[in-house]
Amino acid sequence: MHERLDDYILDIFQNAVEAGSSRVEVELDDSDEHIRVLVKDNGPGMDAGLVRKVLDPFYTDGVKHPNRKVGLGLPFLEQAARQTGGTFRLDSQPGRGTEVEWSFPKNHWDAPPLGDIPRLWLSVLNYPGQHEVVIRRRGAGIDYEVRRSELREALGSMEDVGALALMEEYLRSQEEKE
Amino acid sequence: MAKMTLEELRKLRESSKQELERRDNSGKDIHVIVGMGTSGIASGAKYTLEAFVTLLQEFNITNAIVRQTGSMGLDHAEPTVEIRMPGMPDTIYGRVTPEVAREIVMQHILGKRLVDGHVYDRPSKDIMG
Numbered sequence A: 001m002h003e004r005l006d007d008y009i010l011d012i013f014q015n016a017v018e019a020g021s022s023r024v025e026v027e028l029d030d031s032d033e034h035i036r037v038l039v040k041d042n043g044p045g046m047d048a049g050l051v052r053k054v055l056d057p058f059y060t061d062g063v064k065h066p067n068r069k070v071g072l073g074l075p076f077l078e079q080a081a082r083q084t085g086g087t088f089r090l091d092s093q094p095g096r097g098t099e100v101e102w103s104f105p106k107n108h109w110d111a112p113p114l115g116d117i118p119r120l121w122l123s124v125l126n127y128p129g130q131h132e133v134v135i136r137r138r139g140a141g142i143d144y145e146v147r148r149s150e151l152r153e154a155l156g157s158m159e160d161v162g163a164l165a166l167m168e169e170y171l172r173s174q175e176e177k178e
Numbered sequence B: 001m002a003k004m005t006l007e008e009l010r011k012l013r014e015s016s017k018q019e020l021e022r023r024d025n026s027g028k029d030i031h032v033i034v035g036m037g038t039s040g041i042a043s044g045a046k047y048t049l050e051a052f053v054t055l056l057q058e059f060n061i062t063n064a065i066v067r068q069t070g071s072m073g074l075d076h077a078e079p080t081v082e083i084r085m086p087g088m089p090d091t092i093y094g095r096v097t098p099e100v101a102r103e104i105v106m107q108h109i110l111g112k113r114l115v116d117g118h119v120y121d122r123p124s125k126d127i128m129g
């Protein structure tokens, strides 16, 4: 696996928004020897049959990825998590929403790199739409929560360059260790 | 650097907006649209998005917005970026690394000249299907 953890998070987050969720929560915790991620949405959810399909690496709807080669998406994430001795869980209820939670042991030689967190949040928060995003982040000496609605209110825009530059500065300052 | 509070963020934004209003700001003219479909993400579109925010700010190009869209149908040329602005044709660039983003800002946006070697045509529907 040569994918990056931040790219998996962005991909799973986008699935949640594209499914039509009005609220998506993203938790990222690397305060112990595991990196744990939870992406939880209040979208349409999936029934058991669809869950089986979306976890099957050979399934494609044939429309969005006619010849997809990239190793992102749920099946690849599950495989990567299990191969490194981590965990993977997908719970979905039609009409209620979906939770995807996974973890990687930090010190496994094949665990994907976490990447730059403020840059990840910038892409997550700039993703277009009226949905709410709640980010909860914990790490050694790091503990903060960010809401898209609060940033939008403070900045007046999530797309204007000046607003985005300030938002990134804000996000970087949250990652400072206590 | 101490942790910034939401209140500080709001104040910083207010003062930079007032600064902009003193200059003659002709609306949000420049649109930078980054392709963030699955293959865009896998090719590092996050870096491209951040690079545009940083560069536009660095060159004081304040009348710009940066936003994301899904796949532009050019999976072999990710990361892809479309630039829309007055005085230039709508242009799709491919293989836009942060270094290429710098060329696009300096040459396309500031210099109003296309960046050779990175211009792509929008794929027609029948090729995509």
Ligand SMILES: Nc1ncnc2c1ncn2[C@@H]1O[C@H](COP(=O)(O)OP(=O)(O)O)[C@@H](O)[C@H]1O
Pocket (backbone or CB within 6 Å): A011, A015, A016, A019, A041, A043, A044, A045, A046, A054, A064, A065, A073, A074, A075, A098, B038
């Ligand atoms: N959070 C979610 N809520 C509802 N449906 C989902 C969710 N995540 C994935 N799906 C369904 O699974 C399909 C494929 O998922 P996946 O292969 O991971 O995403 P994609 O190929 O669209 O990036 C989606 O098109 C959607 O129907």
